[in-house]
Amino acid sequence: MKIEIKRGDPQNIIALGRETDRRMTMEKRSKGFTAVCIGLLLMSMACAGQQPLVTLGPAKGEVTLDMKASDFKFEPNNIKVFKGDVIVFRVENTSGSNHNFTLKDAQGRLLQSTALPSKETVEIRVALAETGIYEFYCDKPFHSGFGMKGRIEVSESQ
Numbered sequence: 001m002k003i004e005i006k007r008g009d010p011q012n013i014i015a016l017g018r019e020t021d022r023r024m025t026m027e028k029r030s031k032g033f034t035a036v037c038i039g040l041l042l043m044s045m046a047c048a049g050q051q052p053l054v055t056l057g058p059a060k061g062e063v064t065l066d067m068k069a070s071d072f073k074f075e076p077n078n079i080k081v082f083k084g085d086v087i088v089f090r091v092e093n094t095s096g097s098n099h100n101f102t103l104k105d106a107q108g109r110l111l112q113s114t115a116l117p118s119k120e121t122v123e124i125r126v127a128l129a130e131t132g133i134y135e136f137y138c139d140k141p142f143h144s145g146f147g148m149k150g151r152i153e154v155s156e157s158q
Contacts, residue, residue: 050078050151058082058157069093069101069116072143074136077150082157083131089124091116099138099148106132106154113139128154 054076056063067089068075074091081087093099093116101124102113111134114124128134137149 049147051076053078053080055080056082056087057085060085060157062086062088064088064090067091069095069099069138069148071095071097072146072148074101074138074148074150079150080153080155081128083154084127084129084157086125086127087152089126090121091124092121093118095119097140099140099143101136102139103134103136103152105134106130108135128152130154131156 054065056065056079063081063085065076065079065087069091070093089101091101091114096118098118099116100113101116101122103111103126105111112124112126114122116122116138131154134152134154135149136152137144140148
């Protein structure tokens, strides 16, 4: 809205003041909305932390772990296994979205990436031959950032 100010016309001065107030109010609302969105995002990321440690084995062979993939999380996501064991992840995708299970070794090299179709269960067999921390996550855009990730600690067998 363009307002021309004529000297001595109080109506134009009042209209200009109202327009300025309206613009300032809209700007404040926009900044408030942005702040609330950022706060909710940070809270959702903070809630997607590590769960209690789940220890498997030592099996001296093959061990199975039932896992759930839901909207932005794996359960469990904090796992301890032993060197040399073969882990069979039985991953049930309980969400209405497709996900995947991507696993990297202790050096960050890609070991496996397996599709997890919506509402299906997939078995993934992995031999973890070296000790260290292995990271797993969903590589769909933003999923790991929202907490769809976890770690596997591989220790020397007892």
